[in-house]
Amino acid sequence: MKTLIIGPSWVGDMMMSQSLYRTMKTLNPEIEIDVMAPAWCRALLNKMPEVSKAISMPIGHGKLALRERYQLGKSLRNDNYDQAIVLPNSLKSALIPFFAGIPKRTGWKGEQRYGLLNDIRTLDKQAFPLMVERYIALAYPKNSVASAADLQKPLLYPKLIVETQDAIKTKSEFNLQDQTSLIGFCPGAEFGPAKRWPDYHYAKLADMLVKQGAKIVIFGSNNDKQVGDAIINQMAFPDKCINLAGATSLQQAVNLIAGCKAVISNDSGLMHIAAALGRPLVALYGPSSPDFTPPLSDQAVIIRLISGYHKVRRGDSQEGYHQSLIDIKPECVFEKLMTLLHQPQADLQS
Structure with a gap:
C-alpha cells in the first residue's frame, strides 16, 4: 500500500506527525509513506525512517493558488497512491489529493471538506484531547477507534534518527x-x-x-x-x-x-x-x-x-x-x- 501524507507547516506539528507514520508502519510494515510538506521539513523528514520520500510543497502557507494545486495534483496521478491522509484542517490542503485522483482520501472534517475527502472523520475533541492522538487516530479504519483509549498503547512517540557521522x-x-x-x-x-x-x-x-x-x-x-x-x-x-x-x-x-x-x-x-x-x-x-x-x-x-x-x-x-x-x-x-x-x-x- 502506498500513502501520501499532506503534512503540517509548523515544526512542532511536523514532529508530532511522526507518531502517525510510526503507527502506520506498525499496523502495516509493508506500507510506503510519502510526505508532502514545505521544503524546510526535509531536514526532519530525512531523519524519520518511516518516510520513503519527502515531497516539497512549493505553495506558501495560507495561499489558495488553485491552478498550482491542480497542476501539482495532476503530476502525482502516476504515482499510484492508494490513500492520502490530510493532516491540516483547511479546505485547500485537501485539494491536491483530490486533483491527484487518489481513491481514498482521509482526514478530519475541518473546513467542511465533503467531497474532497471521502473517508472523512468527525472529531470529538474531548475523546482525543491531544493533537498527537488526533494524528494517530487517522492510521486506523473509520469507526474503529472512538476515543484515545482505543489507540494502541503505548503511543509511539516521535523519534528522529541522527547518524553518528x-x-x-x-x-x-x-x-x-x-x-x-x-x-x-x-x-x-x-x-x-x-x-x-x-x-x-x-x-x-x-x-x-x-x-x-x-x-x-x-x-x-x-x-x-x-x-x-x-x-x-x-x-x-x-x-x-x-x-x-x-x-x-x-x-x-x-x-x-x-x-x-x-x-x-x-x-x-x-x-x-x-x-x-x-x-x-x-x-x-x-x-x-x-x-x-x-x-x-x-x-x-x-x-x-x-x-x-x-x-x-x-x-x-x-x-x-x-x-x-x-x-x-x-x-x-x-x-x-x-x-x-x-x-x-x-x-x-x-
Missing part, C-alpha cells in the same frame, strides 16, 4: 568536537516574548550550569539571535556560551541538539525536536498549555506554575514576558535538570 561532522563545523557536556538552550518562540522564559533567567541558569562543567549552546532562528546575545551579555562566564541562533540550518541544529547532554526550552518547535531526539529536556510553559501539545518524551519534565487556558498575548513585564514565566526561577529549573540527569549537584562532565 552526521553529528560528528556538524560538531566539527562549529568547533564543538571536543565538547562532551553541551547543554542546549532554546529561548525563542515564534509568538514573541509572552511565551519566552526571560533572558536574565537563562543567563543565571547558564552560569549555574557552567560551574558544573557545562558549555552552553543557544539554538534558534535568526529572529532569536538578539535574545541569545542578551543571555550571553548578562552571564558571568560569557566565554562558556556560544550563540548559534540564526547560524545553523535546521539540519545542523538537529544534529547538534542530538549531541547535547540536556536541553532547556520554552514551548517551541525546537522543544519538540529535542524531545524526539530523546534528550533530557526541561520544558518551560507559561500562558500556552502543555495539555494539547506537550513534549512527547519520557525524558521530559514540564514546569508550569499556572493551570488552565490563557490567551497568549503580550506579557506583563516591560520586556513583554508573562508573569507566570517570570515566576519560574532558575534555581527551580536547575534542580529539575539535575534530578532528570540523576546527578543532584553533580559535575556535568562526569
Whole structure:
C-alpha cells in the first residue's frame, strides 16, 4: 500500500506527525509513506525512517493558488497512491489529493471538506484531547477507534534518527568536537516574548550550569539571535556560551541538539525536536498549555506554575514576558535538570 501524507507547516506539528507514520508502519510494515510538506521539513523528514520520500510543497502557507494545486495534483496521478491522509484542517490542503485522483482520501472534517475527502472523520475533541492522538487516530479504519483509549498503547512517540557521522561532522563545523557536556538552550518562540522564559533567567541558569562543567549552546532562528546575545551579555562566564541562533540550518541544529547532554526550552518547535531526539529536556510553559501539545518524551519534565487556558498575548513585564514565566526561577529549573540527569549537584562532565 502506498500513502501520501499532506503534512503540517509548523515544526512542532511536523514532529508530532511522526507518531502517525510510526503507527502506520506498525499496523502495516509493508506500507510506503510519502510526505508532502514545505521544503524546510526535509531536514526532519530525512531523519524519520518511516518516510520513503519527502515531497516539497512549493505553495506558501495560507495561499489558495488553485491552478498550482491542480497542476501539482495532476503530476502525482502516476504515482499510484492508494490513500492520502490530510493532516491540516483547511479546505485547500485537501485539494491536491483530490486533483491527484487518489481513491481514498482521509482526514478530519475541518473546513467542511465533503467531497474532497471521502473517508472523512468527525472529531470529538474531548475523546482525543491531544493533537498527537488526533494524528494517530487517522492510521486506523473509520469507526474503529472512538476515543484515545482505543489507540494502541503505548503511543509511539516521535523519534528522529541522527547518524553518528552526521553529528560528528556538524560538531566539527562549529568547533564543538571536543565538547562532551553541551547543554542546549532554546529561548525563542515564534509568538514573541509572552511565551519566552526571560533572558536574565537563562543567563543565571547558564552560569549555574557552567560551574558544573557545562558549555552552553543557544539554538534558534535568526529572529532569536538578539535574545541569545542578551543571555550571553548578562552571564558571568560569557566565554562558556556560544550563540548559534540564526547560524545553523535546521539540519545542523538537529544534529547538534542530538549531541547535547540536556536541553532547556520554552514551548517551541525546537522543544519538540529535542524531545524526539530523546534528550533530557526541561520544558518551560507559561500562558500556552502543555495539555494539547506537550513534549512527547519520557525524558521530559514540564514546569508550569499556572493551570488552565490563557490567551497568549503580550506579557506583563516591560520586556513583554508573562508573569507566570517570570515566576519560574532558575534555581527551580536547575534542580529539575539535575534530578532528570540523576546527578543532584553533580559535575556535568562526569
